[in-house]
Amino acid sequence: MNTSRRFATSLALIILGSLSLIALPAAAQDPLPSWNDTGPKQAIIAFVARVTKPGTPEFVPVTHRIVTFDNDGTLWPEQPLYFQFEFAIDRIKLLSAGHPEWKTQEPFASLLDGDIQRALARGEQDVIDAITATHAGMTTEAFERIAREWIRTKRDARFKRPYISLVYQPMIELLNYLRANGFKTFIVSGGGVEFIRAFAEDAYGIPPDQVVGSSGRLKYQMRGDVPELLKMPAVDFVNDKDGKVVGIQKFIGRRPIAAFGNSDGDQQMLEWTAAGSGPRLAVLIHHTDATREWAYDRGSRIGGLDKTLDLAVAKKWTVVSMKDDWNAIFPKQ
């Protein structure tokens, strides 16, 4: 090989080496391997192809590729109890020594007795009260440490694994796929924003500022020379139903072009997303797999899906059957 031939070969190797650092086009390998090749996967891929093709009337610039995801029941399970409610129960047990009044005060009394059904029977407001009580009276940073530790270590009773890894593998692939196609991914959840932020970056690759959720009031104060933010025992904002659309506008400020939910609490977010101009994707995750996860919809106390399921059929939204459309539920351990 002469010198210039060797030079050419070296250059070619450098170029090939550089190319391997560049992300291959999505078509080169299946970006959604945990999704069966059924309707929902085809609808998602077709939608992404439409909005990302430059020079077409349906092209959506990157700055407008906003996609929102409900969390409980959409990115991770919510049965038999919202995980954040499990967290609140653990906090109540831990804090009960300092709160003798909880022994006779509902829902604390029932929760301390281990009678979750009796506590729940009193309705959603009691759940919110309990969560509010156990989430307040500390700084935002102290709360973040407590929640982060709990999610990393507490194991789900049925699936015997820490909540941090009890996320839906097909949705993780979907988040990555959408981000690789220029989408900005947001969580829009009825759950507490500070609870979700404690794990969303590790679990989903979603940073704290891209989490919209329900929140308690905060108070800024000086402890001596040191400023701190205190979590107060009062609800500031409930990000559910109509509140999800209000939350989208307050925190994101732009209408999503795609949204994913699983319950009647997501109806308005899906409606609002679907009603914008241009290509739209509204998706319901339907819990149909009692063997691998849970099966529930109409009449479920948690994650009830009734009116929104009818609406999805009427409006031709995409409905994902976890049993039929997903070949895996959780990441491999």
Place this chain on the structure above:
Amino acid sequence: MNTSRRFATSLALIILGSLSLIALPAAAQDPLPSWNDTGPKQAIIAFVARVTKPGTPEFVPVTHRIVTFDNDGTLWPEQPLYFQFEFAIDRIKLLSAGHPEWKTQEPFASLLDGDIQRALARGEQDVIDAITATHAGMTTEAFERIAREWIRTKRDARFKRPYISLVYQPMIELLNYLRANGFKTFIVSGGGVEFIRAFAEDAYGIPPDQVVGSSGRLKYQMRGDVPELLKMPAVDFVNDKDGKVVGIQKFIGRRPIAAFGNSDGDQQMLEWTAAGSGPRLAVLIHHTDATREWAYDRGSRIGGLDKTLDLAVAKKWTVVSMKDDWNAIFPKQ
């Protein structure tokens, strides 16, 4: 030239062509040409070098490179009146035919008479009331169109140019420089969030979800089959003073490592930013140039800078003198 020599040359040209598409390191050319080579520029560049050097104890991962900017008086002027207040006055004039009661109701009456000083004499609450009144009773999308059009076309009385281009050139360079170094740039302003979002992406490259501001209440409703978000005449959140730290936590969820402000309304944001662990940058923009912009600080009704100026000196925060540290104020026309 033989074949393989030609091949080598072609490859070299391809490589050089590809390299030109890659951003050059910041050192290759001055990223802040409108900043004089004085203390503030040196402090900013030294800070960025510290937090971006991998393998050092002071290295900050990209996900934690949060920087917040006040808007009025920090990214664009605020004299002789906040631009949003100018906008509200124009709205009041336009809407006054439908509001005969404004002829006797303050501050509307004074504003319609053109007596801005008399209107302002009644204090900040009146300003908020006037802005709230003129910003409500329409959908969020209608408001965005109105505000966007006004900012593109309304010309500043002194500088004779549209507000959209009346932004500080050194701060535009700074925003670009920080983003090129992996920072996520946020606005944290006492101004109305929907007003700022109407121009922040075009003017500063900051998308709507990275704008934190004061806000009014929103209502989600169906108009027939079409969902809409209505702006209500009620204040929801005031993002000023203590509220700026609360706003940072509510909307960003992570403490900034750098913050830029110019008035006493920014004290708590700067305090909170500076009090975190690791390298911190707290910067005050001091309006010292009556010739090229405005000169004001202590006792100014708008953008008053009193206690925070003392604090900046005591805490050794960086103070930018617009007269001495900036060689340009606005972008070239």
